[in-house]
Amino acid sequence: MEDKLAQAYDAERFRREGHQLIDMISDYLAEATTDRNEVRAIPWQDPDKQLAYWQQDFQQPLQENPNELFKDVLSKSIQVHRKRYMGHQTTPTLPVTILSSAVTALLNQGMGVYEMGMVGNTLEKILTEHLAQKLGYGTEASGFITSGGSLGNLTALLAARAAATEIWHKGYKEGIQLAVLVSEEAHYCIDRAARIMGLGAEGIIKVPVNEKFQMRTDLLEAYLQQAVSEGKQVISVIGCAGTTSTGSYDDLEAIAAFSQKHSIWFHVDGAHGAPAAFSPKYRHLIQGIEKADSVVVDYHKMMMTPSLSTALVFKRGSDAYKTFSQRAQYLWVEQESEEWYNGGKRSFECTKAMSALNVYTIFRTYGDEIFRENIERLYGLAADFASLIRSNKHFELAYEPECNIVCFRYKVEGELTPLNQAIRNMLLEQGRFYIVQTVLNGELYLRVSLMNPLTTIQELKELLQEIEEKAVQILAEV
Ligand SMILES: Cc1ncc(COP(=O)(O)O)c(C=O)c1O
Numbered sequence: 001m002e003d004k005l006a007q008a009y010d011a012e013r014f015r016r017e018g019h020q021l022i023d024m025i026s027d028y029l030a031e032a033t034t035d036r037n038e039v040r041a042i043p044w045q046d047p048d049k050q051l052a053y054w055q056q057d058f059q060q061p062l063q064e065n066p067n068e069l070f071k072d073v074l075s076k077s078i079q080v081h082r083k084r085y086m087g088h089q090t091t092p093t094l095p096v097t098i099l100s101s102a103v104t105a106l107l108n109q110g111m112g113v114y115e116m117g118m119v120g121n122t123l124e125k126i127l128t129e130h131l132a133q134k135l136g137y138g139t140e141a142s143g144f145i146t147s148g149g150s151l152g153n154l155t156a157l158l159a160a161r162a163a164a165t166e167i168w169h170k171g172y173k174e175g176i177q178l179a180v181l182v183s184e185e186a187h188y189c190i191d192r193a194a195r196i197m198g199l200g201a202e203g204i205i206k207v208p209v210n211e212k213f214q215m216r217t218d219l220l221e222a223y224l225q226q227a228v229s230e231g232k233q234v235i236s237v238i239g240c241a242g243t244t245s246t247g248s249y250d251d252l253e254a255i256a257a258f259s260q261k262h263s264i265w266f267h268v269d270g271a272h273g274a275p276a277a278f279s280p281k282y283r284h285l286i287q288g289i290e291k292a293d294s295v296v297v298d299y300h301k302m303m304m305t306p307s308l309s310t311a312l313v314f315k316r317g318s319d320a321y322k323t324f325s326q327r328a329q330y331l332w333v334e335q336e337s338e339e340w341y342n343g344g345k346r347s348f349e350c351t352k353a354m355s356a357l358n359v360y361t362i363f364r365t366y367g368d369e370i371f372r373e374n375i376e377r378l379y380g381l382a383a384d385f386a387s388l389i390r391s392n393k394h395f396e397l398a399y400e401p402e403c404n405i406v407c408f409r410y411k412v413e414g415e416l417t418p419l420n421q422a423i424r425n426m427l428l429e430q431g432r433f434y435i436v437q438t439v440l441n442g443e444l445y446l447r448v449s450l451m452n453p454l455t456t457i458q459e460l461k462e463l464l465q466e467i468e469e470k471a472v473q474i475l476a477e478v
Helices: 003-008 011-034 047-058 066-076 095-107 114-135 149-164 188-196 217-229 252-262 274-278 317-322 356-366 369-390 416-430 457-477
Strands: 142-146 177-183 204-207 232-240 265-269 294-298 310-314 395-397 405-410 436-440 443-449
Touching: 011 066, 011 095, 047 066, 095 356, 114 142, 114 274, 114 310, 114 356, 142 149, 142 317, 149 177, 149 188, 149 232, 149 265, 149 294, 149 310, 149 317, 177 188, 177 217, 188 204, 204 217, 217 232, 217 252, 232 252, 252 265, 274 294, 274 369, 310 317, 356 369, 369 395, 369 405, 369 457, 405 416, 405 457, 416 436, 416 443, 416 457, 443 457
Parallel strands: 177 204, 177 232, 232 265, 265 294
Antiparallel strands: 142 310, 294 310, 395 405, 405 443, 436 443
């Protein structure tokens, strides 16, 4: 073998570097949990400076040991394990999944056919059927794991279309206008999925929300009648559990009743909030989910799994086989048969990561209980944070939070959007806290997703204090 290849596959070299890396990661995790005051959740850097740094790095002589590179990457990246990371819905991955990820990378299973993912395909069946039971489905329910909520939602809508039309086989015929009914607060991937499917802007019927940012289900009938009168065929109604901006849970019982009455496919985007199924305390939020034809759940949001890992569960497991019916002679002989073990028959991907191992490892190590704890801890912390905000006259909540997403703003006389925007920019540049922003009813709010179970009310008190200091500073400069 040539020198470079022999060196690159040398097991002893790997052993040395691997041990060093594990020490480095362990130090990183230890520091994340102690969280010294000066440590930043985001080492913010301007994109052009970041680019210049890495362009220069790329020209450097070859490195002896990749750990130098990893150290650099760690120090320049947002750190989701920090207690003051409270931004987007990205989870601080459980340390055990860092180990399972290494095994996944080593095995590099293809997953499309059984031989190329014997364990992985089997784990997907076990995990999605377990999740189906938690969601309240019967024994017919089953699913698989796909690469992210966006792809999961697209796949579910393709299944809805396959149930209602023959477009997969015959293509669009002149004059057909398909449509979906969805809350105006749904994640943008639903809109994107509908456009990918050729529905266009006309086919995405956005149902207004109430003051809690939940779909106005009382308007569903009128919106459907309007769509029908315009010659549209509604192929799906989509419920959110919960929404991205505010974490609001739609009334799934009401949507289920509507979908049953009109025989319209009911899909639930539970990417963020469906894991409430693991908590007896919060289960009520998803009441009615068991009546949905399909549900998407991101393991990589509230279930502490590395990205990407999304369950797509069907009420009738056999529906999953209708989505992509194609011939691929080199992978499987018979397309129409339902072979759960040939993953590629139901998923968009051909080659796919064996992310099921990460999820399975968590279940086998900590059981359902860890998901109950995580949900209850984070949803409970958000309720405590909301009380803190309510008791401070300088702040106001945008709504009463239902889960771990809280939107609020600093409040004084005058224009609040530019002030809160300036506060958020200052926080980002300073980097001690990482929070984000969102626009609700045309006004900008600060947005916190409490994803880290190690975050305490203490960090949240500090956050409000920091915001007040920034606001005073900004107002003094005007
Ligand atoms: C409710 C909801 N659905 C779907 C998505 C998209 O999921 P993914 O980022 O896994 O593609 C998100 C992402 O934040 C989300 O919050």
